[in-house]
Amino acid sequence: MIGRIVQGIGGFYTVECEGEPYVCKARGRFRREKMSPLVGDLVDFLPGAEGDEGSIERIHPRKNALERPAVANLDLLLITMACGKPQPDLLLADRLLIRARRAGMEAAVLINKADLGGGEDVLEQYKKSGLTTLRVSAQTGRGREALLRLIQGKIVGFAGQSAVGKSSLINLLCPGAGQETGDLSRIERGRHTTRRAQLLPLPGGGYLMDTPGFSLLELDLFDPEELKASYPEFGPYEGKCRFLGCNHIGEPGCAVRAAADEGELSGERLERYAALYAEQREKWGKRYG
Numbered sequence: 285m286i287g288r289i290v291q292g293i294g295g296f297y298t299v300e301c302e303g304e305p306y307v308c309k310a311r312g313r314f315r316r317e318k319m320s321p322l323v324g325d326l327v328d329f330l331p332g333a334e335g336d337e338g339s340i341e342r343i344h345p346r347k348n349a350l351e352r353p354a355v356a357n358l359d360l361l362l363i364t365m366a367c368g369k370p371q372p373d374l375l376l377a378d379r380l381l382i383r384a385r386r387a388g389m390e391a392a393v394l395i396n397k398a399d400l401g402g403g404e405d406v407l408e409q410y411k412k413s414g415l416t417t418l419r420v421s422a423q424t425g426r427g428r429e430a431l432l433r434l435i436q437g438k439i440v441g442f443a444g445q446s447a448v449g450k451s452s453l454i455n456l457l458c459p460g461a462g463q464e465t466g467d468l469s470r471i472e473r474g475r476h477t478t479r480r481a482q483l484l485p486l487p488g489g490g491y492l493m494d495t496p497g498f499s500l501l502e503l504d505l506f507d508p509e510e511l512k513a514s515y516p517e518f519g520p521y522e523g524k525c526r527f528l529g530c531n532h533i534g535e536p537g538c539a540v541r542a543a544a545d546e547g548e549l550s551g552e553r554l555e556r557y558a559a560l561y562a563e564q565r566e567k568w569g570k571r572y573g
């Protein structure tokens with residue numbers, strides 16, 4: 285039988301097939317091959333006899349995958365922040381975007397808790413990089429229709445810091461999902477309420493994936509020269525800088541810098557790019573050590 289993994293807990297996976305859940309274990313072969321099944325994976329599985337768990341026999345080739353959150357086969361990643369409580373972490377959002385691009389995953393940027401006010405400046409930065417952005421409130425339902433239009437029929441994952449309201453948004457979009465949400469104490473750092481990735485069917489078609497919040501995310505090891513390819517907003521200026529192979533990190537005559545000074549793209553995002561470039565260059569320099 286063929287199904288999709290909707291949850292994994294301690295080596296047991298829930299595989300959904302035609303609306304029915306089957307609890308399965310992964311065969312030892314996967315462990316030997318160091319390939320673990322991910323939520324979102326399509327798998328061949330053998331259902332167990334009455335009361336027994338089944339077994340996952342094969343993982344279908346993945347369309348894409350992320351390590352953090354650990355998910356596969358997303359049509360869209362919603363990078364989720366809050367207007368406040370907690371303060372948006374834009375460097376984390378940039379890292380997630382880079383990871384998504386390198387994984388061939390589409391992404392959009394969401395700012396929740398619109399009822400608290402603010403957040404427009406954050407969205408403006410990402411709008412200038414050509415991304416779809418939405419300002420929503422799980423509490424008041426603001427932006428629900430626009431969000432539904434964006435996600436209907438797709439497999440969509442929410443990712444971001446703890447307490448930005450990922451689970452609350454899923455409860456808004458999937459009435460009856462009943463995802464546990466954090467309370468307001470320790471809100472600045474979040475309570476890490478959601479502990480594992482889980483796929484929930486979206487009424488009208490598609491799936492939503494809830495994931496655990498996190499605030500630390502490293503980029504994988506790659507040549508820093510590749511970083512600019514993850515910034516689509518640089519595209520129109522490539523080849524217009526004074527120096528061939530300009531990395532847009534302060535070289536004289538840089539057309540990207542000039543565009544940021546003109547307000548055509550976000551200067552803040554360009555500064556964070558330079559910080560990530562420096563970090564990546566340092567890591568790359570130590571790659572044999």
Ligand SMILES: Nc1nc2c(ncn2[C@@H]2O[C@H](COP(=O)(O)OP(=O)(O)OP(=O)(O)O)[C@@H](O)[C@H]2O)c(=O)[nH]1
Nearest residue numbers: 422423447448449450451452465466476477478497
């Ligand atoms: N004011 C306001 N509070 C919200 C909104 N959405 C969620 N919250 C509150 O924010 C807190 C955290 O919400 P969660 O949905 O648990 O956040 P999460 O992103 O799933 O957090 P983790 O599971 O820890 O990653 C809860 O107290 C929610 O009630 C909103 O739109 N406005």
Ligand SMILES: [Mg+2]
Nearest residue numbers: 450451477478
């Ligand atoms: Mg949650």
Ligand SMILES: [Zn+2]
Nearest residue numbers: 525530532538
């Ligand atoms: Zn340049």
